[in-house]
Amino acid sequence: EGAVVSSVAIDENQAKITIFNVPDKPGMAGKIFSALGEAGINVDVIVQNVGKENFADISFTVNINEMEKAKNIVEKVAKEIGAERVVADPDICKVSIIGIGMMNHPGVAGKMFTCLAKCGINIEMISTSEIKISCVIRKKDGQKALLELHKEFIEKS
Amino acid sequence: EGAVVSSVAIDENQAKITIFNVPDKPGMAGKIFSALGEAGINVDVIVQNVGKENFADISFTVNINEMEKAKNIVEKVAKEIGAERVVADPDICKVSIIGIGMMNHPGVAGKMFTCLAKCGINIEMISTSEIKISCVIRKKDGQKALLELHKEFIEKS
Numbered sequence: 631e632g633a634v635v636s637s638v639a640i641d642e643n644q645a646k647i648t649i650f651n652v653p654d655k656p657g658m659a660g661k662i663f664s665a666l667g668e669a670g671i672n673v674d675v676i677v678q679n680v681g682k683e684n685f686a687d688i689s690f691t692v693n694i695n696e697m698e699k700a701k702n703i704v705e706k707v708a709k710e711i712g713a714e715r716v717v718a719d720p721d722i723c724k725v726s727i728i729g730i731g732m733m734n735h736p737g738v739a740g741k742m743f744t745c746l747a748k749c750g751i752n753i754e755m756i757s758t759s760e761i762k763i764s765c766v767i768r769k770k771d772g773q774k775a776l777l778e779l780h781k782e783f784i785e786k787s
Numbered sequence: 788e789g790a791v792v793s794s795v796a797i798d799e800n801q802a803k804i805t806i807f808n809v810p811d812k813p814g815m816a817g818k819i820f821s822a823l824g825e826a827g828i829n830v831d832v833i834v835q836n837v838g839k840e841n842f843a844d845i846s847f848t849v850n851i852n853e854m855e856k857a858k859n860i861v862e863k864v865a866k867e868i869g870a871e872r873v874v875a876d877p878d879i880c881k882v883s884i885i886g887i888g889m890m891n892h893p894g895v896a897g898k899m900f901t902c903l904a905k906c907g908i909n910i911e912m913i914s915t916s917e918i919k920i921s922c923v924i925r926k927k928d929g930q931k932a933l934l935e936l937h938k939e940f941i942e943k944s
């Protein structure tokens with residue numbers, strides 16, 4: 631399965647913002663991201679997992695230079711929609727493995743996550759598409775993660 | 788911004804599985820997805836948002852035909868790692884908008900989420916990459932969502 635991953639990448643210029651306990655009903659995500667869009671803020675990853683007890687958390691990443699602006703916008707919307715609180719965290723990075731048809735190669739995800747675990751790196755967010763698996767981790771772990779993922783997926787194949 | 792989205796898609800053959808309250812420490816995601824990989828189960832979306840109080844939920848989707856097999860595997864791992872419980876849900880579908888460089892078109896995500904909200908559709912999971920924004924919603928809402936997203940993004944541009 632090593633052959634299906636064509637590259638590994640890191641983005642060390644991102645910050646994450648989490649809106650905790652967004653009411654889990656239609657229109658909430660729309661309000662948040664329309665407000666960001668109107669302000670011209672480029673959003674990279676958006677992650678939302680299933681809600682619990684009628685609330686869901688929504689996280690997204692932006693360029694670290696836009697973190698304060700994005701946070702201010704989202705705090706306004708959070709008040710309007712009755713979300714609990716907003717936390718901005720610049721101390722992250724995003725590591726990704728990129729390849730074709732990864733969905734058809736079971737084990738690629740497990741291999742990536744195990745590789746990070748072997749470095750003692752905690753995975754904070756996961757987002758995927760057919761061609762990319764991305765993990766948000768602590769910024770300090772980024773270079774180590776990149777090195778080990780490269781060894782695991784690129785050098786071994 | 789309508790021009791940046793080249794297609795909209797639906798996948799009505801997926802089920803979602805959520806492992807609730809996974810201990811938020813290195814190695815947990817690795818164990819779960821290695822077990823699925825060893826069983827040859829193809830995983831599509833994987834979503835994990837930031838943890839709270841040392842626990843995080845992990846959700847993923849599989850072909851509906853593999854749901855039971857995947858659920859059984861994950862329940863075993865969940866026991867081993869001390870996760871709280873596993874819930875499998877076949878009553879979903881995944882709708883996506885696909886385009887180039889969507890990150891550089893602020894507002895695309897907000898437009899998609901607002902479009903779904905206007906149909907009264909609740910967004911249950913969100914996962915993104917540069918070329919794709921996917922939402923997991925109730926299966927019954929799928930065709931309506933596809934129609935409206937197509938009107939919004941394809942017919943209007």
Ligand SMILES: C[C@@H](O)[C@H](N)C(=O)O
Pocket residue numbers: 652653654655656657658659660678686688900904908909910911
């Ligand atoms: C939480 C948020 O995604 C909500 N379910 C919505 O549809 O907007």
Ligand SMILES: C[C@@H](O)[C@H](N)C(=O)O
Pocket residue numbers: 743747751752753754809810811812813814815816817835843845
């Ligand atoms: C929750 C899970 O992702 C855990 N943080 C891990 O690194 O495996």
